[in-house]
Amino acid sequence: MGDKVLCREGYGSSRVKKNYVSTDDGRLVVVDQSPTGTTFSHFFRSVFLPQGYPESVSQDYLEYQIWDTIQAFASSITGTLAAQAVLKGVGVGDENATVLAATMTWILKDGTGMLGRIVFAWLRGSSLDCNSKRWRLFADILNDLAICIEILAPNFPGIFTPLVCTAGVCKSVVGVAGGATRAALTQHQARRNNMADVSAKDGSQETLVNLAALICNLALIPLVTGKQSLIWFLYIIFTCLHLYANYSAVKCVVMETMNQSRLNLIVKELLDCSHIPSIQHTNRLEPVVFRTRRKLEIILGCSVGKLCTSAKELQTLLMLYKGTPYLLGLNIKKGEICIALSDRATTSDQLQSCYQAEVINYVYENLYKNKTLHSSLAPVVKALENGDVHGALAASLIYTNLTIEAFCQGVVQQKWVLNPVLLNANEWRAKWDIDGVTDKKEY
Template identity: 90%
Template sequence: MGDIVLCREGYGSSRVKKNYVSTDDGRLLVVDQSPTGTTVSHFFRSVFLPQGYPESVSQDYLEYQIWDTIQAFASSITGTLAAQAVLKGVGVGDESATVLAATMTWILKDGTGMLGRIVFAWLRGSSLDCNSKRWRLFADILNDLAICIEILAPNFKSIFTPLVCTAGICKSIVGVAGGATRAALTQHQARRNNMADVSAKDGSQETLVNLAALVCNLALIPLVTGKQTLIWFLYVIFTCLHLYANYSAVKCVVMETMNQSRLNLIVKDLLDSSHIPGVKQTNHSEPVVFRTRRKLEIVLGSSVGKLCNSAKDLQDLLLLYKGMPYLLGLNIKRGEICIALSEGSTTEDQLQSCFQAEVINYVYENLYKNKTLHSSLSPMVQALEGGDVLGTLTASLAYTKSTIVAFRQGVLQQGWTVDPVLLNANEWRARWDSNGVTDKKEF
């Protein structure tokens, strides 16, 4: 009769394969069909990569993790050089140094770092999700600066403690910005509601890298101790590697959610070429070092009081935006477009209001560049040239209403998601009716 294969199975997209065979004597035989060496590679994949890789993560996962591994290794090397310098500064190896002085320095360093962490989270916490790539790179640049200060500190005995405290503040900010943005990037990479698994495996990868760096440091430290020129040479080399790897890491991330920087690029491309750019193209063009530069800054979720200077201005806005979930005001002198949201506004309303604001900014930026704009933008051009703010708002609103449905369909076809959006809206919300009555609230 011969053996009969009853079942075949495989582990995800890996090459681990098994056959379940019924033998002549009735036994169930498990036959491993995996190629040679697959078991070892499968073991390491299961230890260091999320379950279901690569289907369970975003397409940019592997490239990002490679660059992240390189930067973590470089950071571990420079961090050890800094730790050696700080220990030397507090008196390790110096017979005249006291335990009390070293302890006080360490306490002050930790204390100022804790305060810095609280203040930074208060001032910038809400923008970390919206601009996670830029803040991630900022955190790593600041970390290198802190390490530089720590290496320098022992050379300035009179101000050693203030320098170390400054470095502590920088590193505390790095901890907040780096940790928060890492969580945002992990959320982007997790495609099977497996954020915890992706985060845990990322931690395993980093631990392995740190172990490798630890072995290198054990061999390196005896060679560089007391040799300042060699220390600075290694610091420069590994810092350059660290910064390049971090820049490459954030540039390769492709996020489908819209923030103000990506929306700015999409609207510019749309108005320049009547084409909505794809997710990958826009992400690669997104600035990750500096903020998006506009002539008119966009403030979403603004207080109603910032939109107008008089009761008549407010009444004009209420009449223009009658029945709409937002009010948009333009102040050319301040270089601002402020958007007040109603209590019932949705993410779609936020996207539409920011789209209108980006259109106004685009026309304003190109007003004096002798650039031929599409005929549909002519009413806005004429209004801005004449300094007619209300006319500009009226023309931009009419253009937005005529194009917003096609815009939403276009971005969805290109792979963008419109819910949620990361447009960094403030928390002011208002109520208004046709009689011009508003009631501001802050939640």
């Protein structure tokens, strides 16, 4: 009757609760106040979910992980079907097959895959952070293609080795794109500087899924061996499930950082409706299969040589952009807006240059649609209608300087993150006097 509660504690937002009670005889007794069944759920959360879940991860974490679990299970099933086909192709079970031939095929398959990994990382490595959702989906589509080639390969013994080498290259690209984009998504999901924990628990989840798929495969493989029609039926079913789950996974991710696709959608919404869209709305509209469609492609961080071919043209741009740490050129014939950055340009300057480019692209796309544009864009419209490129650049720069501050304040109010910006800038940087006089020592 004289027991007194000295302290109460809980484990994060879970229902695990404990009371520390002082008894009459001076002992400290721990009383578990957790509801029935909480111990098991707490153990499960501790093993497979990041510490502090759900506060320690992004709001889209659970939905993404559910779809990721489904796609991993489907991929494991089709991967086993492909592995069986490759083993059959290299001669497992064939008395006439030689160990040397099988070994050479495997070495060539691995070797071409290594080369493919290096080449892809060289060509596309810089864009994986900027378009992580699109490359994530691309990796899974390519993985299904590689599995399809491996299942087909034993039916063409004359070109079996080239086919499995092609599949090896595809899978190596999948490894680079999938691994890199997984890291980018993990960084997005980790909200307590707990990227390693989120990544480790993601690995535990995937291992559990693969274990479940392994058990299914042990029962499945004896049933499908030698039955090509059944193998193809299962491949089609699980591939469709795999692709749908992957598409749903990347679509549910809500990224707060700014890339060119999301900036394009924000500027269009702003100029169409005079308001900045929410993060959720923009991510829902962001294309994850194809690139953003524009009439004018935006190339950020390009060489000055792409903007102009004569000294007079360069001098005109330097005077036009006096006081601005970038040079923006418009080439309507090629359908390009090229942006050269000064070595003094910051991420804010990159955002401003792309904002100006998006304004020009917006006006150009709506030029002949009989669409009424805001009166503040009238000088840009008039210049483009008359084919006056420099006039359009000057008018769009004036509009940008007048509106960029309000634009940045608006996106921050909508919880967008402006540092870093993922605008996929190339590494060319130029030196010139920002006040408009060319630096004669270093250019």
